[in-house]
Amino acid sequence: MNAPRSPAQVRLMGFDVDGVMTDGSLHFTAAGEEIKVFNSLDGHGLKMLQAAGIEVAIISGRSSRALELRAANLGISALFMGVDDKRACLDALLDARGLSRSAAGYMGDDVVDLPILRACGFAATPQDGHSFVRRHVDYVARRTGGRGAVREVCDYILATQGHLDAMLARYLE
Incomplete structure (x- = not known):
């Protein structure tokens, strides 16, 4: 990629799940049920994007009940699971x-x-995205998947669009 592009015009932000919203580990119960661990900082970042008028979408190649529940918890209706062509x-x-x-x-x-x-x-x-991917994106988070990388990107988008300071100031009132 040449010069990094800015998120200033982003009106819809999509996210992968495994390795982005989670650390990429796949956990299964003995009954075959998939368990996912999500980060609460990431979740609040997604809610802040929505509050700023940016729609959040989840587009994942895998399907899981845990993801359905997390998306519902965050008010994300644009949930697409089991997608081969993102x-x-x-x-x-x-x-x-x-x-x-x-x-x-x-x-x-x-x-x-x-x-x-x-x-x-x-x-x-x-930060722990595949090395080839890191060479072809506009922003590489300092944090890793499932450990605050989503929140960092949300904050970056909000700051670039001029929303972050006002949103954070509310918590100081």
Whole structure:
């Protein structure tokens, strides 16, 4: 990627799950139920994006009940699981909202995310994202997946768009 692109125009921010919203570990119970561990700082960052008028979407290649519950808990209705072609999913989502790709951002961590990351107006990855992905995004978080990387990117978007200071100031009143 040439010069990093800014998230100033982002109106819809999409996120991968495993390795981004979680640390990428896959945990299963003896009954085969998948367990995911999410970070509360990340969750509040997603809520702050929504409060600033930025729609949050989750586009994941895997499906899980835990993710359904987490998305519902965060008020995220744009949840797409079991998606093989994330870029096509994003394009359909943008088309339904009358938005261009330049108004979209995405955070992914592995090479399978590169088609959607390269299609967006802003692309990010956690610090522990695949090394090839880190070379092709606009922003590499200092934090790792499932450990605050999502919150860091949310704060970066909010700061770039001029919302972060006012949102944080509310907590000092």
